[in-house]
Amino acid sequence: MRLDRRFVIVVGLSLVWAFVVSVVFYRAASSAGKKRPWQAEKPLVVAVGALPMGAVITPQSVKLTSVPEKLFPHGAFSRTEEVLDRPVMSPIQPDEPVVEARLAVRGSGGGVAPLIPPGMRALAVRVNDVVGVAGFVLPGMRVDVLVTGRPPGRDDTVTTTVLQNIAVLSAGKTIQVDAKSQSISTPVVTLLVNPAQAEVLTLANNEGRIQLVLRNSTDQGTAKPPGHDLREMYALDRGNAAAPAASRPRQRASSRPQVAPAAVPLAAPPPPERVLVIRGNLKTEETVEPERDAAPAPAAAVFAEQEPAPPASPEADQEQPQ
Secondary structure (H helix, E strand, O other): OOHHHHHHHHHHHHHHHHHHHHHHHHHHHHHHHOOOOOOOOOEEEEEEOOOOOOOOOOOHHEEEEEEHHHHHOOOEEOOHHHHHOOOOOOOEEOOOOOOOEOOOOOOOOOOOOOOOOOOOEEEEOOOOOOOOHHHHOOOEEEEEEEEOOOOOOOOOOOOEEEEEEEEEEEOEEEEOOOOOOOOOOEEEEEEEHHHHHHHHHHHHHHOOOOEEEOOOOOOOOOOOOOHHHHHHHHHHHHHHHHHHHOOOOOOOOOOOOOOOOOOOOOOOOOEEEEEEEOOEEEEEEEEEOOOOOOOOOHHHHHHHOOOOOOOOOHHHHHOOOO
């Protein structure tokens, strides 16, 4: 049987190509199968589930995993016995390493107590929607405390700032806020203070009315307000009200007719004097006009009664017959 030359060439080339491809894949598989150099590993304690703030670690809440020794976190633990019965001070997520900075001392208790640093105190104060800034006084925020009351020996109400930059430890039973930072309506807020501040806050809460003033957590400054009382506040109001009153234009004169003062009645002229004249058998009565150059009578004489002139003597006025 005679084979076709062309067929032999095609089969030969196919075998050669298959051999080349097989060699390439073999070398690739051999290089991939080589083992990497051995690295030392170390056990690491991680959380099984989410551990909230204030929780106490139990054997069921942690587990061991292996990580390269070079990647071992600073402050982490290699044995679960080292973290058992220790309170959590900061939330821990699942499969997150448990480190020393997130845990409190064993035996410090659960809840809020592990969150209190040494030398500090947690003091709860009663608040409402107004005192608690509409529920936005949340754990981790900072506030100032104002007190309003009447000091001894004074009859005026005074408002003054007694504490500044005080940390809020919890709002009600909530010691941790979510990412949304929603308001919390609670009747009690716990503040983190030192012993001296605890005395001041207790006295202010019992003898006066307190008000929490929310401040920026990054604001570490301390103000020195003098405090204000009712007299100062109303004095400021009067001063502000007097300024616009002084700048007001004067009002125009009223268009209503003014009533003239009553005129004093003038004194009536005195009545003319009458004289009886007897001429023989004739009797006549003549009028005697007052002198024009005479001074006018005083005003007091207006109301005085004028005395009648005395009658003339008939002997003096009688004429002798010629």
